[in-house]
Amino acid sequence: MSSPHKYTLAGVMGWPVDHSRSPAIHNHWIAHHGLRGAYVLLPVHPTKLEQALRALPTLGFSGCNLTIPHKVMAIAMVDKIEPLAQRIGAVNTIVVEADGSLTGRNTDGFGYIQSLLDVQPQWRADAGPVTVVGAGGAARAIIVSLIERGANDIRLTNRSGSKANDMAQEFGAPVQAIAWEDRHEALADIALLVNTTNQGMHGQPALDLNLERLPVQALVSDVIYVPLETPLLSAAKARGNTTVNGLGMLLNQARPAFEAWFGVLPDVTPELLAKVRATL
Ligand code: NAP
Numbered sequence: 001m002s003s004p005h006k007y008t009l010a011g012v013m014g015w016p017v018d019h020s021r022s023p024a025i026h027n028h029w030i031a032h033h034g035l036r037g038a039y040v041l042l043p044v045h046p047t048k049l050e051q052a053l054r055a056l057p058t059l060g061f062s063g064c065n066l067t068i069p070h071k072v073m074a075i076a077m078v079d080k081i082e083p084l085a086q087r088i089g090a091v092n093t094i095v096v097e098a099d100g101s102l103t104g105r106n107t108d109g110f111g112y113i114q115s116l117l118d119v120q121p122q123w124r125a126d127a128g129p130v131t132v133v134g135a136g137g138a139a140r141a142i143i144v145s146l147i148e149r150g151a152n153d154i155r156l157t158n159r160s161g162s163k164a165n166d167m168a169q170e171f172g173a174p175v176q177a178i179a180w181e182d183r184h185e186a187l188a189d190i191a192l193l194v195n196t197t198n199q200g201m202h203g204q205p206a207l208d209l210n211l212e213r214l215p216v217q218a219l220v221s222d223v224i225y226v227p228l229e230t231p232l233l234s235a236a237k238a239r240g241n242t243t244v245n246g247l248g249m250l251l252n253q254a255r256p257a258f259e260a261w262f263g264v265l266p267d268v269t270p271e272l273l274a275k276v277r278a279t280l
Contacts, residue, residue: 008037009060010261013044013052014067021276022065025254028275029266037262046070050077057100062261064094065254071137078104088144090137093257105260107253108138109145112223114255115248116192118268120219125149128191128218132156133183133209135163138223139196143167147174155190157183159197184210187218193236195222200230207232216240225250226280251276 012022018041026039042064044052049070056064066074071090075081078094079101085091091104116123125146132139132146135158143154157178158164168177178186187193193214199207201224209232214220220236225246233243251268259265 006036007060008035008062008262009040010037010062010064010257011040011042012065012067013042013049013070015043015045015069017041017043017067020067021250021279022067022254024276024279025251025272026258028272029258029264030262032269032272033262033264033266035262035264044070046073049073053077053094053102056094056102057096061096063096063257065257066092066094074104078102080104082106084109084144084148088141090140092141092253093260095260105257106141107256108141108249109148110256111249111251111253112142112194112221113145113149114252115244115246116219116221118248118252119244120242123219125151129153129155129189130192130194131178131183131186131190132194132196133207134158134196135160135167136196140167142194142196142223143171143175147171155186157186185213187211187214189215190218191215193218193220195224195230195232198224200224200232202226206230211235211239214239214241219244222246223249228277228280247273247276247280 012020023039030037046069071092074091081104085104085106088106093105093107095103130151152174154175155178156164156175157180159180161180164177168175195207198204218241220241221244222230222233223246224230228245237243255266
């Protein structure tokens with residue numbers, strides 16, 4: 001955490017990393033709160049990740065974010081891992097402690113849950129069954145966070161069925177694996193649908209999912225934010241469902257990390273939203 005006089009440094013390590021919107025988000029908050037510091041891009045090759053992480057205290061960094069492909073590897077490289085990050089199996093935020101040791105956190109799930117609450121403040125994880133499409137890194141963070149919030153019926157479906165089966169076994173009772181070919185039926189009676197695959201992202205085909213069985217009251221979310229409205233979200237909107245795009249998750253996951261480094265919990269304001277939307 002910084003004092004008002006300290007110049008605080010943070011950044012994002014990835015490979016590649018130039019596409020990251022994180023500098024726009026964090027540098028906006030630094031300026032908005034009148035803090036001294038900077039948030040920079042840190043292109044770090046996977047073979048150099050441990051060296052780069054260990055150099056953070058020496059270079060005067062308060063911490064950093066991790067993005068593709070470092071989130072899982074970093075678990076074995078930090079001194080302490082918060083229990084939530086341990087359960088998720090990935091770290092997206094590193095905090096340099098006062099003694100120079102490194103703590104790994106994961107704020108992706110927080111970002112996702114907050115993005116739902118921003119759109120529907122009365123949203124509850126136990127309001128009804130949830131269908132999660134995809135079983136990669138984003139799905140892990142979202143599923144663990146949904147369970148923490150009380151979700152008790154999660155239907156998980158993934159193109160490679162073995163990954164969904166493994167995850168259901170790992171996380172236990174609230175998670176039930178559904179065969180990929182049965183995914184359309186898995187939308188019956190649900191309160192929340194989330195797409196965690198890359199299908200619908202710019203350059204990718206739309207997610208192949210028939211919404212016929214989806215209740216019109218269900219909230220439909222997509223972790224993708226390029227484009228802001230994926231074909232899944234437009235189809236859901238057209239039939240009357242409330243939708244949540246991936247930008248809220250991206251912006252909200254940054255808030256607790258910023259607080260850990262700069263000592264202020266920042267807000268997602270319309271001004272910040274407009275600034276980041278302009279980069280998409
Ligand atoms: P990942 O670990 O590589 O997982 C990718 C997922 O997509 C897997 O479940 C994979 O299924 C599925 N998939 C890929 N091609 C497919 C296809 N043709 N048909 C059906 N499913 C397919 O990736 P990730 O880190 O979880 O990221 C997933 C998405 O989330 C990306 O678009 C990423 O940009 C986005 N994301 C957004 C945020 C945010 O803040 N909004 C944060 C993290 C990630 P298989 O297992 O069968 O390959």
